[in-house]
Amino acid sequence: MTAPIPLSAGGSLYERIGPQALSALVTRFYTLVAQDPDLSPIFPADLTLTAEKQLAFLTGFLGGPPLYHQTYGPPRLRARHLPHAITPTRGQAWLACMDRALRDTPHIAGAEARELHAALARVAAHMVNTPGDGGGKVGQLFAID
Numbered sequence: 848m849t850a851p852i853p854l855s856a857g858g859s860l861y862e863r864i865g866p867q868a869l870s871a872l873v874t875r876f877y878t879l880v881a882q883d884p885d886l887s888p889i890f891p892a893d894l895t896l897t898a899e900k901q902l903a904f905l906t907g908f909l910g911g912p913p914l915y916h917q918t919y920g921p922p923r924l925r926a927r928h929l930p931h932a933i934t935p936t937r938g939q940a941w942l943a944c945m946d947r948a949l950r951d952t953p954h955i956a957g958a959e960a961r962e963l964h965a966a967l968a969r970v971a972a973h974m975v976n977t978p979g980d981g982g983g984k985v986g987q988l989f990a991i992d
């Protein structure tokens with residue numbers, strides 16, 4: 848699930864987005880997370896380390912150097928998220944923050960933004976570990992493409 852996504856034409860997503868735009872995206876994303884009423888209660892008040900870990904993870908996930916693995920070991924992301932109640936609503940809020948951050952990061956072109964969104968939507972659906980009030984099926988709540 849969190850193995851690096853395959854190469855496509857033009858190099859890895861990491862190469863096409865570039866480290867600076869990826870870093871800007873992650874910074875913007877956590878600014879939005881901190882302001883989100885569904886997400887902020889389950890995140891630490893200081894998001895510095897969380898953002899560092901996410902940047903390291905995404906770098907490897909998108910085909911760049913495996914920075915997260917080198918520092919923290921295997922991501923085992925679903926297990927690492929189990930202490931947090933991730934409902935379908937929170938999954939959607941996470942993706943909405945990411946979509947907004949993608950739009951707010953001008954150096955990420957549309958094709959790369961769409962590819963990144965699709966990859967992250969799959970991971971986000973996998974992170975949901977707590978049923979919502981609606982009791983619907985998790986997978987159906989996410990637009991994967």
Ligand code: HEM
Nearest residue numbers: 889890891897900901904927931933937938941970971974
């Ligand atoms: C589905 C919605 C999601 C929610 C609500 C969520 C929430 C969280 C929370 C509360 C933490 C702990 C923050 C901390 O204590 O520093 C965390 C950590 C993390 N999340 Fe998520 N997350 C979601 C999806 C994702 C996705 C899709 C990815 C990857 C693409 C991801 C990657 C990470 C990473 C790398 C960490 C740091 C793990 C560590 O402690 O080493 N998360 N997330």
